[in-house]
Amino acid sequence: MSDLVERLRGQGWRMTAQRRVVAQVLDGDHTHLTADEVHARASRLLPEISRATVYNTLGEMVSLGEVIEVATDGRAKRYDPNARRPHQHLVCSGCGTIRDVHPTGSPLGDLPVAERFGFTVTEADITYRGLCPSCASGAAGAA
Amino acid sequence: MSDLVERLRGQGWRMTAQRRVVAQVLDGDHTHLTADEVHARASRLLPEISRATVYNTLGEMVSLGEVIEVATDGRAKRYDPNARRPHQHLVCSGCGTIRDVHPTGSPLGDLPVAERFGFTVTEADITYRGLCPSCASGAAGAA
DNA sequence: TTCTTGACTTGGACAGAGTCCATCGTAGGA
DNA sequence: TCCTACGATGGACTCTGTCCAAGTCAAGAA
Numbered sequence: 001m002s003d004l005v006e007r008l009r010g011q012g013w014r015m016t017a018q019r020r021v022v023a024q025v026l027d028g029d030h031t032h033l034t035a036d037e038v039h040a041r042a043s044r045l046l047p048e049i050s051r052a053t054v055y056n057t058l059g060e061m062v063s064l065g066e067v068i069e070v071a072t073d074g075r076a077k078r079y080d081p082n083a084r085r086p087h088q089h090l091v092c093s094g095c096g097t098i099r100d101v102h103p104t105g106s107p108l109g110d111l112p113v114a115e116r117f118g119f120t121v122t123e124a125d126i127t128y129r130g131l132c133p134s135c136a137s138g139a140a141g142a143a
Numbered sequence: 144m145s146d147l148v149e150r151l152r153g154q155g156w157r158m159t160a161q162r163r164v165v166a167q168v169l170d171g172d173h174t175h176l177t178a179d180e181v182h183a184r185a186s187r188l189l190p191e192i193s194r195a196t197v198y199n200t201l202g203e204m205v206s207l208g209e210v211i212e213v214a215t216d217g218r219a220k221r222y223d224p225n226a227r228r229p230h231q232h233l234v235c236s237g238c239g240t241i242r243d244v245h246p247t248g249s250p251l252g253d254l255p256v257a258e259r260f261g262f263t264v265t266e267a268d269i270t271y272r273g274l275c276p277s278c279a280s281g282a283a284g285a286a
Numbered sequence: 287t288t289c290t291t292g293a294c295t296t297g298g299a300c301a302g303a304g305t306c307c308a309t310c311g312t313a314g315g316a
Numbered sequence: 317t318c319c320t321a322c323g324a325t326g327g328a329c330t331c332t333g334t335c336c337a338a339g340t341c342a343a344g345a346a
Contacts, residue, residue, distance in 0.1 A: 069217070071214055071215075071216065071217035072214075073214060074212070074214030074217070074220045077217045090254075090258075090259070090260065090262055090264065092262065099260050099262075101254060101258045101259075101260075102258055103250065103253040103254045103255075103258065104253050104255065105248060105250070105252075105253035107246065107248070107250060107253075107269055107271075108271070109248075110246040110247050110248035110250075111233075111244060111246045111271055112246070112247060115233075115244040115245055115246065116233070116244075116273075117233065117242050117244075117275070117276075118275070118276040119233055119235065119242075119271075119273045119274060119275050119276070119279075120273045120274045120279050121233065121271050121272070121273035122272060122273045122274075123271070123272040123273065124269055124270070124271050124272070125269070125270045125272070126250055126267055126268070126269050127267070127268045127270075128250075128251070128254055128262075128264050128266070128267050129264070129265060129266040129267070129268065130259075130262045130263045130264035130265045130266065131262060131263045131265075132260070132261070132262050133260075133261040133262070136262075136263050
């Protein structure tokens with residue numbers, strides 16, 4: 001049914017109806033949902049699921065490395081179930097749509113030692129911004 | 144006194160005591176303050192300044208391109224007055240310290256057309272993450 | 287199958303960040 | 317100096333996320 005559910009069970013997770021439903025919501029839909037959206041969709045499958053449980057479950061999935069937390073705009077965090085393949089994000093400044101992208105090059109290598117200030121740098125998140133096709137055509141028409 | 148104040152006046156800004164104080168706080172200290180920190184520092188110079196005014200003023204400075212909004216962690220946004228020189232950010236995962244950095248390479252060029260999904264891509268924000276020297280030594284000692 | 291137990295869930299209170307709005311104050315032009 | 321539209325105020329409100337005490341239940345043991 002769900003790869004994610006199987007992997008979580010493999011990690012020693014106690015499998016409850018709530019966790020299964022959250023995993024299904026994330027796994028079935030490769031978009032980037034907010035916690036509230038996950039809660040809304042999970043509620044359709046299991047009406048009595050609580051918000052706290054959704055937050056807890058998402059947090060645990062993030063700790064286990066099965067889900068990535070994406071904070072592109074300072075509003076609600078979004079949850080990206082595509083954690084197993086390294087990727088970056090492309091965000092539409094108009095409507096907020098997010099796409100996973102795979103740039104060439106190695107951003108970590110592009111940071112000279114002189115620019116590291118003694119930090120142990122382990123990660124580089126890139127957020128590309130622009131307008132998606134429909135927002136771009138809308139903007140052209142409006143301007 | 145303050146370059147930023149002069150530039151804002153040049154943009155047709157009506158100059159009030161509140162705006163001057165916010166500009167001074169940002170201009171005087173090249174760190175990355177949250178709106179609340181800006182409010183706290185501005186209050187020392189002008190005790191009756193309100194939170195709403197600080198938010199409004201910061202928002203306007205961002206629209207004018209004089210200040211950059213940085214959302215590195217999904218918590219409070221930070222405001223970076225160093226908007227005139229393009230740069231990226233290096234964030235300590237331990238204490239949250241932010242440094243401006245200048246990587247080589249062009250991240251925009253690293254995104255193949257096939258990976259753009261028809262977007263008009265205009266910008267690439269890179270957030271490098273790692274541990275600053277003091278957090279790294281603390282972690283080594285603790286582990 | 288039943289029991290046991292500790293991990294999980296619930297829901298409501300709470301906190302932090304940010305926005306909104308009606309009202310009041312004032313910068314700057316006439 | 318006077319006017320007036322732009323800006324400031326502060327309190328209520330929303331949104332996102334966390335915490336906690338009490339109740340529930342998955343899964344291993346007998």
